[in-house]
Amino acid sequence: MLKKRLVFLSFLLIGVLALAACAPAPADDGSAARIAELEAALAEAQASGESSEDLDALKAELEALTGELADAAAESACTYSTYRMGWIMDWADAGNMVDTVFGTISPNNYTFWADSYPEEAATFDGLLADAYRNTDLESRAAQWQEAEKILVEDLAAVIPLYHYDRTTLVNTDFEQIWPPFGSPRIADWSSKSGATTIRFRSETAIPTLDIQEATDTTSHFILAQLIDHPYKFNADGTISPLSATGFEVSEDGLTYTVFLREDAFWSDGVPVTAQHFVDGVTRLLDPALANEYGYVMDALVGYDEFTSGESETLDSVKVVDDYTFQFTLKEPRSYFDSLLAFFTFDPVRMDVVEANPDTWTQPGVFVSNGAYVLVERNPGENLVLEKNEFFWDAENVTIERIESPVIDEDATALAAFEAGELDVTMDLPGEDMSRVAEFPEFVRLPRPGTWYLGVNTTAEHTSNLTFRKALASAIDKRTILDNVQNQPWRMDAYGVIPPEIFGYQGDGVGYVYDPEGAVAMLEEYMAEAGIEDAGDIVVELWYNKGNEDVLDAVSAMWEETLGLDVRIVTIEWASYLDILDECNN
Numbered sequence: 279m280l281k282k283r284l285v286f287l288s289f290l291l292i293g294v295l296a297l298a299a300c301a302p303a304p305a306d307d308g309s310a311a312r313i314a315e316l317e318a319a320l321a322e323a324q325a326s327g328e329s330s331e332d333l334d335a336l337k338a339e340l341e342a343l344t345g346e347l348a349d350a351a352a353e354s355a356c357t358y359s360t361y362r363m364g365w366i367m368d369w370a371d372a373g374n375m376v377d378t379v380f381g382t383i384s385p386n387n388y389t390f391w392a393d394s395y396p397e398e399a400a401t402f403d404g405l406l407a408d409a410y411r412n413t414d415l416e417s418r419a420a421q422w423q424e425a426e427k428i429l430v431e432d433l434a435a436v437i438p439l440y441h442y443d444r445t446t447l448v449n450t451d452f453e454q455i456w457p458p459f460g461s462p463r464i465a466d467w468s469s470k471s472g473a474t475t476i477r478f479r480s481e482t483a484i485p486t487l488d489i490q491e492a493t494d495t496t497s498h499f500i501l502a503q504l505i506d507h508p509y510k511f512n513a514d515g516t517i518s519p520l521s522a523t524g525f526e527v528s529e530d531g532l533t534y535t536v537f538l539r540e541d542a543f544w545s546d547g548v549p550v551t552a553q554h555f556v557d558g559v560t561r562l563l564d565p566a567l568a569n570e571y572g573y574v575m576d577a578l579v580g581y582d583e584f585t586s587g588e589s590e591t592l593d594s595v596k597v598v599d600d601y602t603f604q605f606t607l608k609e610p611r612s613y614f615d616s617l618l619a620f621f622t623f624d625p626v627r628m629d630v631v632e633a634n635p636d637t638w639t640q641p642g643v644f645v646s647n648g649a650y651v652l653v654e655r656n657p658g659e660n661l662v663l664e665k666n667e668f669f670w671d672a673e674n675v676t677i678e679r680i681e682s683p684v685i686d687e688d689a690t691a692l693a694a695f696e697a698g699e700l701d702v703t704m705d706l707p708g709e710d711m712s713r714v715a716e717f718p719e720f721v722r723l724p725r726p727g728t729w730y731l732g733v734n735t736t737a738e739h740t741s742n743l744t745f746r747k748a749l750a751s752a753i754d755k756r757t758i759l760d761n762v763q764n765q766p767w768r769m770d771a772y773g774v775i776p777p778e779i780f781g782y783q784g785d786g787v788g789y790v791y792d793p794e795g796a797v798a799m800l801e802e803y804m805a806e807a808g809i810e811d812a813g814d815i816v817v818e819l820w821y822n823k824g825n826e827d828v829l830d831a832v833s834a835m836w837e838e839t840l841g842l843d844v845r846i847v848t849i850e851w852a853s854y855l856d857i858l859d860e861c862n863n
Contacts, residue, residue, distance in 0.1 A: 366495065368574075508520060581594075692707055
């Protein structure tokens with residue numbers, strides 16, 4: 279199924295690029311109208327169960343048209359100086375931040391620093407390779423710290439602003455468990471009053487329920503209720519068995535053997551077997567699907583050959599017997615057990631996928647090995663899950679129904695919560711935070727991650743290291759947290775490794791707020807570049823909608839402290855990712 283976010287691109291492109299003072303993409307109203315028609319026709323065809331041939335024809339035309347617009351956008355849109363992004367960590371290892379987000383081959387890195395600084399990139403890659411093989415925590419942390427320093431200090435390619443926490447409102451009737459990594463499992467929650475339904479806000483339409491295609495947190499929250507990983511993250515960040523009962527690692531640290539429950543069934547009554555997990559990993563890494571997270575499995579023997587299409591099989595992941603599977607690594611990776619609690623080891627029923635290639639993620643067709651089944655899905659409106667009676671632990675699942683309405687505006691969601699129409703809502707409006715923080719329903723918990731600005735090291739002005747250092751030194755992060763976000767408990771960030779993760783350096787790395795130093799560095803750059811007026815320096819600051827308050831504050835600081843001409847570009851999240859991805863190709 280097409281990623282929903284691709285379809286939005288043509289609607290937003292012209293206005294967005296005009297704001298950025300770039301050449302507008304050659305899209306026209308006819309193209310936008312045709313895309314809208316195709317999307318509507320595709321949704322109607324899928325709902326009515328039309329033939330695969332008709333669906334394929336609609337998809338082909340839609341993919342071709344959106345592809346042309348994306349290509350055109352890439353040619354004219356990659357003019358940003360800085361872009362906003364954030365990363366919530368998936369497991370407790372600094373590499374999930376330093377490498378997964380900012381590595382030299384990471385698809386999540388839009389700074390292009392490795393292309394601009396090949397010598398530093400080689401040093402960085404050497405540090406990563408050593409850290410991944412290192413099982414001594416102290417020296418391993420030092421290697422991650424040195425790599426982090428290259429990113430945020432030596433090259434100033436990344437400007438961290440603050441570290442995440444989890445702030446949300448939860449009806450006090452519910453006993454809740456929030457792991458620091460991944461999504462909460464509502465099957466682990468309960469109601470004090472015996473309520474059997476929970477209403478959990480979705481911030482945006484669910485992009486996909488394809489188990490191996492999904493990469494976003496919105497989709498993964500729903501999938502976490504439908505699909506059980508081999509393990510799960512506990513509230514303290516440790517892992518414990520879920521669909522597995524245990525695992526063993528060979529003495530050389532290369533071979534993992536995972537033992538599965540023998541009492542687990544899919545929602546159609548079919549036993550959950552090792553083959554389903556092997557199929558899940560194989561499908562995830564299939565070059566035809568090319569999941570963006572696939573590279574976290576790159577330690578598997580044969581990974582490169584399989585993902586490049588050179589080999590048709592991935593022999594390092596295999597079935598031992600019906601309830602045991604095994605995988606082999608090229609070299610030891612001390613964090614790899616954590617991946618058993620991550621979606622890259624999720625199972626899939628290939629018989630269902632192959633029999634229903636266009637509808638297998640729809641209610642009535644989708645099969646679950648988790649605590650819930652999908653019973654209703656209205657794109658952009660709501661989604662409903664109900665208890666899976668075939669679930670191995672069904673007798674201990676007390677919340678029998680999850681209703682997830684789509685409410686994209688934080689203020690609207692807060693009003694719905696206060697009116698008793700929601701039980702859980704996250705992403706609270708900053709202007710209400712001081713008031714909301716006093717609510718008995720207010721919950722604040724660790725959520726390792728970092729909110730940051732990436733700097734385009736190939737763009738005019740930001741290609742200069744001294745200028746990038748000036749930008750980093752001109753941001754008063756503490757003021758933003760205290761007076762703009764109204765969340766004084768949050769920690770301002772100077773490195774990308776968050777405080778809950780081994781290797782955190784605090785303000786011992788990166789750049790603290792130093793307006794006088796920032797001005798001096800700007801003047802040094804201007805003298806070198808032959809620029810007389812700082813107002814002649816245009817900085818394009820790009821971000822997705824919903825982050826206006828913080829980025830308006832950053833823009834004002836750069837303008838007031840440095841005198842720059844800062845031009846704001848706001849883009850819907852879906853299209854924002856598309857444009858950045860195209861720039862990174």
